[in-house]
Amino acid sequence: MSLSIGIIGLPNVGKSTLFNALLGKAQAAASNFPFCTIEPNVGTVPVPDPRLDTLAKLESSAQTTPTTIKFVDIAGLVKGAHQGQGLGNQFLSHIREADAIIEVVRLFADENVAHVTGAISPQDDVETISTELLLADLQTLDKRLMKEEREAKTDPKLRPKIALCQRLKQHLDQGLSARSFSASDEEKHYVDELFLLSAKPLLYVANVDEKQLHDASVLEPLRGALGSESSKIITINAKAESELIDLNADEQTEYLTELGLDEPGLNKVIRAGYALLNLITFFTTGPKETRAWTVREGTKAPPAAGVIHTDFQKGFIKAEVVSFTDLTSAGSMKKATEQGKVRSEGKDYTVQDGDVIYFRFNV
Ligand SMILES: Nc1nc2c(ncn2[C@@H]2O[C@H](COP(=O)(O)OP(=O)(O)OP(=O)(O)O)[C@@H](O)[C@H]2O)c(=O)[nH]1
Ligand SMILES: [Mg+2]
Numbered sequence: 001m002s003l004s005i006g007i008i009g010l011p012n013v014g015k016s017t018l019f020n021a022l023l024g025k026a027q028a029a030a031s032n033f034p035f036c037t038i039e040p041n042v043g044t045v046p047v048p049d050p051r052l053d054t055l056a057k058l059e060s061s062a063q064t065t066p067t068t069i070k071f072v073d074i075a076g077l078v079k080g081a082h083q084g085q086g087l088g089n090q091f092l093s094h095i096r097e098a099d100a101i102i103e104v105v106r107l108f109a110d111e112n113v114a115h116v117t118g119a120i121s122p123q124d125d126v127e128t129i130s131t132e133l134l135l136a137d138l139q140t141l142d143k144r145l146m147k148e149e150r151e152a153k154t155d156p157k158l159r160p161k162i163a164l165c166q167r168l169k170q171h172l173d174q175g176l177s178a179r180s181f182s183a184s185d186e187e188k189h190y191v192d193e194l195f196l197l198s199a200k201p202l203l204y205v206a207n208v209d210e211k212q213l214h215d216a217s218v219l220e221p222l223r224g225a226l227g228s229e230s231s232k233i234i235t236i237n238a239k240a241e242s243e244l245i246d247l248n249a250d251e252q253t254e255y256l257t258e259l260g261l262d263e264p265g266l267n268k269v270i271r272a273g274y275a276l277l278n279l280i281t282f283f284t285t286g287p288k289e290t291r292a293w294t295v296r297e298g299t300k301a302p303p304a305a306g307v308i309h310t311d312f313q314k315g316f317i318k319a320e321v322v323s324f325t326d327l328t329s330a331g332s333m334k335k336a337t338e339q340g341k342v343r344s345e346g347k348d349y350t351v352q353d354g355d356v357i358y359f360r361f362n363v
Contacts, residue, residue, distance in 0.1 A: 003294075004042075004070035005273045006098030010125050011035050011076025011116050013106040014207040014238040019043065019073035021241035022266055028073050030242070034116050040094045041073040047274055047281070048267045049292055051324050051354065055283055056290040058332060067281055067292040069274055072098055078116060079128050082135040092136050092197065100201040100276045102269070103129060107218055108209040108237070122206070123225035133197040134172055140194060141169050161190060172198070201276045204233045205269060213237050214260055234272055236265040280353035283324065284308065285333075301349040305359045315362035319345045324354035 007015045011034030019041055020026050028041035046066040056064045075091045082092065095101065105122050106115065117124065145165050152158040164187055171181045178199035183191055191199065204226065212218040213235065223230040240259055244252050256264065278297045282304060283290060295304050306313030322333070322342045330336035351357070 003099045003277050003279065004072050004097070005100045005102055005277070006040075006072045006074050006095050007102050007104060008074050008095055009076060009104035009129065010106070011078065012114055013076070013104050013125075014108075015076065015104045016041065016073050017242045018102075018104055018205065018207070018236070018238040018269075019071055021238055021245065021264075022071055022269065024245055026242075026245065032113050034114065035076060037073060037075045040075070042070065043073075044068045044070050045270060047270055047292065047294075048263075049281060051281075051283070052290055052292055054328060055285045055324070055356065058328065059285045059290060060287060061285060061290040062287065063289045065289060065291040067294045069270060069277075069279075069294075071102075071273075074098075076116075077129065077132055079132070081132045082139060089136075092132075095133075095197050095200075096195050098200065100203070100273065101197075102203050102205055102273060104205045104207055104238070105222060107206050107212055107222070108239070110209070122222040126204070126222065126225045130177065130198070131175075134175065134177065137178060137194075137196045137198050138169065138172055140196060141165055141172070144194060145169070164190060201278075202229075202232065203269075203272055203276050204229075205238075206233055206235045207238045208235055210237060210240065210259065232272075234265070234268050236269060241266055280351070282351050282353070282355040282357050284358070285356055295351055297353075299351050300347065301345055301351060301357075301359075302347050304351045304357070305361065308359070311363060312359050312361050316347060317360040317362060319349060320358040320360065321345050321349070322356050323352065324356060327356050 007019055009015050012032065016028040016030035016037050019028050020030060022045050023043040027043055029036055046068055049066060052064045052066060072094065074094045077091050105125055106120055107122055109120065145162065148158050148162050148165065152162060168178065168181055168191065172178065178191065178196040181191065206219060206222060208218060219233060219235065222233060241264060244255060244264060247255060279294050280297050281292045281294060283292055293307050295307060301319040302313045302316040305316050320342055322336050326341040327333065327336050330339055330341055336342050
C-alpha cells in the first residue's frame, strides 16, 4: 500500500528541511532561496512504534520490521498559483496525487532566511495557501459543471449531480473547504471522485525556532487563523531535527535533551500523519521476525492478510488474533492461548489497531 502525504506551504518555509529530517538523510535539496524544490521528492519513512520492540522481545524475534508511510516534498506555492503563478498548476497536480496534506507554516525568525512576502505572518500564509487550494477547486468544479451540463442535455440522470456540484460550489465560494461540506454517503462518493485539494485531510506543522519550541503562546496567531481546525497543529523545529541526521545515537539523545524533547518531534509528525490517513497497525510475530503492517481503519481480516501476501487473502481460512495488551499482560503467546485470549476470527472480522495476528490459509 502506498498511501502518501504531500508536504506543502509557501516557498522557503522549511518543507524540504522537514522532508530530509523525516527521511533521516539529505535527499532533497534544501537551500535559502524560494522555489528551490521544483520536482517533488518522494521518500518512505518507517513509522516509530514501541510495541514492535516489546513484541520482538517476547518472541525473541531475530528481526523487527516497522511499517512505512510515504512523504512527498512538493514545490512551494505563491498567490496566483491556481492561475499558473510561481510553479503554479504543476505544483497543484502533485498535491492532487497525495492522500493527505501536511502544510508547513513558518514561525521561526531568522533574518538570513528570506520570506516570500517579506514578513513572517502565519495568518496571512495560511490564508494564501487555503485560498489557492480553494480557487483551484473552484476551477475543477466549473470545468466539471460545464461538462455535465453539456451531457445532461442528452442524459437527464446527471441533473442531481449538477445540483450537488452547484451546492458544493456555493460552499467553496464562502471560503469554506470541501472538507467541511456536508453530504450524504452517496454524494460523498461523488465528491471524492472530484479529487478536490481542499477535501484532503490536512495537518499543520508550525516550523518554530529553539526559543519558540516551548512557548505555546507563539501559536496564538496561527490558532486564531485556523479557528476550529487549530487542533491540528504540530510544533517542530525542522532545522534542528534535520541536524540530528549527522549525529550518532548518543549525540542525538544529548541534542534532544538540549532542545527539551524526549523524542524527535518527527515522531509526532509521522504518527499524526498516520492517524490523518485513518491508518491502523497490526502485527505478525515469531522467532524469525516481528513486523508491523498497515491497513485502513475498518479493514476486514482477508484483505489485511492480503497486505502480507495475496495468497494469504485468496486462501484465507481464519485469523488467530490476540490484542497487543492481552498478549503482553499474559507474557507469552503460550500463556495467552492458555488463558483463552487468542481468538479465532473469520472473514467478517474487522482488524483492530494493535492486533497480533496469525493467518491460516490454503495454498
Ligand atoms: N532558522 C531556521 N531556518 C530554517 C528552518 N527550517 C528551514 N530553514 C532554512 O530555510 C531555508 C529554506 O528551507 P527549505 O527546506 O529549502 O524550504 P522549502 O520550503 O523546501 O523551500 P522551496 O523548496 O523553495 O519551496 C533553508 O536555508 C533552511 O536551512 C528553521 O526551523 N529555522
Ligand atoms: Mg523545498
